[in-house]
Structures are given as C-alpha cells and as structure tokens.
Amino acid sequence: MTGFERRREEAEMHLRMQLMKEMSAVMQRTGLPPMIVMREAVRAIGVIYRETADAHQGPGSCSCGWQPQEAADLDYLGRALLEASRQPRRRDLGAMQVLGTA
Numbered sequence: 001m002t003g004f005e006r007r008r009e010e011a012e013m014h015l016r017m018q019l020m021k022e023m024s025a026v027m028q029r030t031g032l033p034p035m036i037v038m039r040e041a042v043r044a045i046g047v048i049y050r051e052t053a054d055a056h057q058g059p060g061s062c063s064c065g066w067q068p069q070e071a072a073d074l075d076y077l078g079r080a081l082l083e084a085s086r087q088p089r090r091r092d093l094g095a096m097q098v099l100g101t102a
C-alpha cells in the first residue's frame with residue numbers, strides 16, 4: 001500500500017466515524033428521520049466544496065496548487081456517493097461500535 005493510499009484510508013475511516021457519530025447525535029436530538037439528516041450532511045459537503053473552491057480562485061487564493069474544475073469535480077463527488085452507497089455492506093468494527101452506542 002502506498003503512503004498516499006494509507007493516508008487516504010485513514011482519512012476515510014476518521015471521517016466515517018465522525019460523521020456517523022454526529023449524524024446519530026443529530027437524529028437523537030432533533031428526532032429527524034435518517035434521510036433528512038443524510039441529505040443535510042450531503043448538502044453540507046456541497047457547501048464545503050463551494051467554499052473550498054472559492055478559496056482557490058481569484059486574488060488572495062490558496063497557494064497549494066489545486067485548481068477547481070466545477071463540472072468534473074461535482075461529477076467525481078457524485079460518482080463517489082453512488083459507488084459508496086451501492087457497495088455491499090461491510091462488517092466494519094469502527095462503524096459498528098459507533099452505531100452500538102447511538
């Protein structure tokens with residue numbers, strides 16, 4: 001496994017556990033159904049994309065070198081949502097532990 005792939009997997013696991021924890025807390029606190037809370041989480045990602053892309057364009061923009069390409073970027077993110085959602089369920093200890101405490 002490359003260093004990049006290891007860091008990507010660490011990021012994925014961290015974000016999944018945090019999002020599961022936060023979404024479970026929001027559902028308990030608000031009583032909102034899962035699909036509403038998941039839609040808001042996806043919308044939050046969209047807003048974060050917009051803000052991050054804006055911070056990489058124009059005067060005073062971030063100097064890391066990323067150049068947003070909105071159509072391709074949004075297609076990439078949309079495909080990631082579909083691919084992850086259609087995966088066969090994995091027995092994932094981290095996520096199961098968070099669910100068990102919800």
Ligand SMILES: [Zn+2]
Nearest residue numbers: 062063064065
């Ligand atoms: Zn940057």
